[in-house]
Amino acid sequence: MLTLNEEKRKMEAILTSMVDAVIVFDLDARMIITNKAAENLFMAREGDLIGKKLERIDYSGQIGAMIFEVLRKGNEVFTETTISPGRQIFRVHVVPIKDEAGLIEGAVAVFHDVTDARNFDQMRSEFAGNVSHELRTPLTSIKGFVETLLDGAMENSDTCRRFLSIIEAESDRLTRMIDDLLCLSSIESKERMINPQPVCLNRSIRSILNILGPQISEKNLHVEYVYPPDLPRINADEDLLGQVMINLLDNAIKYTPPEGRILIRCYRRDSRIITTFTDTGVGIPRESIPRVFERFYRVDKARSRHQGGTGLGLAIVKHIVESHGGEVFVESEVGQGSTFSVSFLIA
Ligand SMILES: Nc1ncnc2c1ncn2[C@@H]1O[C@H](COP(=O)(O)OP(=O)(O)O)[C@@H](O)[C@H]1O
């Protein structure tokens, strides 16, 4: 059997360690027990809430109404509310305390912070909305061209060929978008295990230069790759590293006019290797710079779409680099060009 004192100490220890704010009210709706989290939530000093009336913590009157209802009717009530002056969202749960005879003696209010969960819900629904919209755009265009073809444009073989190649490009973009979405969600869900090993950046960059060689020569771009002779290996998942490099070089190529220059540089800084892609392209307006890593964000939607972009490339880059413990940076000036940098840890 615990003595009353031990029991009280135990209860206090539990209350103190709780993340949720807990307040016990007596029948007059005065606070008789509060924990540390409650004092923090209502910005009170230790013990300062004890004996105070409800008004001390109830800025909107909403919590008061709940407490009075519980004290009067003896039922449990829930609500979700913001507690000014904070912007957090709390799930507030108030339950009655009854004695052995079932008479109401007071009420306990528990405040559980659900801000992250709600923000996440909102992000998720915005994301689902964006995805649907982005997938619909190429589909609408495909359907439009198919209808025009069926309406008679098919008879002219030049028009027919032109429309079919647009349909092909839009289908390719749809496929890329779905691939990108799957890639993002697999890294995000941690379903795709990251398998970091010492890898050679040189090899990775030479391989992407090979892959994107045709686009480089098509636009007559001058590409230079500069690296120190003793470049250490980095710790990375080779496939994901390739994806980062290809997305950055692909952008540099896409957003640089013909005859432009692209400089790729690797150098060591402390325990990291930094790789930068500098181009002499269109650049990014200052106000857009903080947003380019967001999903589906494009400075110029029409241009990106015309180039077959999905708006997901940089979101994937950031995700992969950060999941390797690295960082991404961008500097850019409209009309001058952009520099994207990624850092990886030395193996
Ligand atoms: N090297 C660059 N130069 C200028 N703008 C760029 C560059 N890289 C990215 N951007 C801008 O950032 C946006 C997002 O890039 P990204 O996520 O790769 O999507 P996408 O290339 O499919 O449009 C691009 O639409 C473009 O507006």
Ligand SMILES: [Mg+2]
């Ligand atoms: Mg891109």
